[in-house]
Every structure is written in C-alpha cells, then in structure tokens.
Amino acid sequence: MKVSASGASRVYGGVTGEQRIAERRRKLIEAGMNLFGSGDSSNVRVKDVVVEAGLTERYFYESFSDLGSLFEAVLEVTMDVIERDVEAAILKAPDDGLSRVSAGLRTSVEVLAADPRMIRIVFVEALGKGGRASSRRHEILVRAAQNFFRWSEAGLGDFGSGPVESRMKAFAMSGAASELLISWAEGLLDVSPEELADFLVGLYWRTNLP
Incomplete structure (x- = not known):
C-alpha cells in the first residue's frame, strides 16, 4: 500500500506523517518479534500481528507486503x-x-x-x-x-x-x-x-x- 506524499507529510499534534508511519512499522516489528519468537509461530496470521500491535490490518500493508x-x-x-x-x-x-x-x-x-x-x-x-x-x-x-x-x-x-x-x-x-x-x-x-x-x-x- 502506497501513502501519498501529501498524506505522509501532514503534521498532527506535532508529529509528521513519516513519523507516524515509522512508529506503526516499529509496533508491527515488535509484534512480529513476539509472535515469531513464541513457541508456536507456524499459524501466525496478519490478523494476529495487527491485534498484537494494536493496529488495523490496513496499516500492516502500509509497511509490509506479506508475513514473509x-x-x-x-x-x-x-x-x-x-x-x-x-x-x-x-x-x-x-x-x-x-x-x-x-x-x-x-x-x-x-x-x-x-x-x-x-x-x-x-x-x-x-x-x-x-x-x-x-x-x-x-x-x-x-x-x-x-x-x-x-x-x-x-x-x-x-x-x-x-x-x-x-x-x-x-x-x-x-x-x-x-x-x-x-x-x-x-x-x-x-x-x-x-x-x-x-x-x-x-x-x-x-x-x-x-
């Protein structure tokens, strides 16, 4: 999923769009560490990752194409x-x-x-x-x-x-x-x-x- 240049550059509450994207990516990676680093990661789904990260599924595809x-x-x-x-x-x-x-x-x-x-x-x-x-x-x-x-x-x-x-x-x-x-x-x-x-x-x- 591509984010428009104008959307990424908007500032809300002193935080730029790029900073918000980076923070969501960080949360997804941390969620991935928790799930892939667990005892049973074979059944991990995108849904599990976004729930763990406290985000919605559309934000997953903002940074990643798939679980791989x-x-x-x-x-x-x-x-x-x-x-x-x-x-x-x-x-x-x-x-x-x-x-x-x-x-x-x-x-x-x-x-x-x-x-x-x-x-x-x-x-x-x-x-x-x-x-x-x-x-x-x-x-x-x-x-x-x-x-x-x-x-x-x-x-x-x-x-x-x-x-x-x-x-x-x-x-x-x-x-x-x-x-x-x-x-x-x-x-x-x-x-x-x-x-x-x-x-x-x-x-x-x-x-x-x-």
Whole structure:
C-alpha cells in the first residue's frame, strides 16, 4: 500500500506523517518479534500481528507486503541488535584474536539468553530446517563466518581474498556454533548460557583461528 506524499507529510499534534508511519512499522516489528519468537509461530496470521500491535490490518500493508516481508524485517532487526552489542563488547576487549572472539561469543549468548524471542527467530525460524527464512541459511552462515574471520585477526584483510585456511576455519566455526545454538534453542542441550559460551570459546581455541 502506497501513502501519498501529501498524506505522509501532514503534521498532527506535532508529529509528521513519516513519523507516524515509522512508529506503526516499529509496533508491527515488535509484534512480529513476539509472535515469531513464541513457541508456536507456524499459524501466525496478519490478523494476529495487527491485534498484537494494536493496529488495523490496513496499516500492516502500509509497511509490509506479506508475513514473509515482516519476518525479514524482524530478522534484520534481531541480528542488528546482536551485532551492535557484540561490536561494543569487542571494542572493549584486549587486542588479540582469542579475546575478541571470546567477547563476541559470550556477548552473543548473553544477548540471546536475555531475550528468548531472538533465539527462536534466528536459530529456529531462520536457520532451522523448514523455518520461515531457511532459504537464507547460507547467507546468515556466511555473515557469521565473516565475523569470526574479522574478530580472529584484524590484519587479514578482506574475507573474500583472505587466506583460504583462515576462511575454512571461519566457516567451520560458523557452522558449528550455529548448530550448537540451534540445538540449545530447541531444548536439546540442557546447559546454562555460561556453559554454552565456555564451550564455544574452547571450540574456537581448539580450532586455532587464524
């Protein structure tokens, strides 16, 4: 649904049309996080989203074409939150590969444990078999591998042209960490966030990146 330029620019109560649209979009994304991040998201409908957001259905189509596009937005917001907190932690870490990766892994697990919705959105709905965004699995794993590569050794340069052994190890860590987190998200691993983070850091150390 398109909003006319004149409609979007009108000001009511000191709030512009663009600001109102942005706020409705924010509410829809938050509603999507609640529903997609719940234990049973397979039957989520547009009607459920707008009820959760406190809006009417026409406002859903103001920002999203369908539930798939909403989930894509929810996934990006979720990953951006995780990566923002991880980058902040890495900036404070000692300047060596193990310390940076340790900070990245521990912060990732802490953020996920603090908001279980994120665990399900990323590791069940996006990366899990048959999830809403399972087609993006490879893209997400590459994104994680690039992070491992960058955290491991800042001087290795661009991921695509970096040493092949370092890239293979980064992909190995990306895949292993993702599978462990998926199993944790699905309740197959009865371990605390601290135990999971310790194992992941140890796995990195044994992999000996770069």
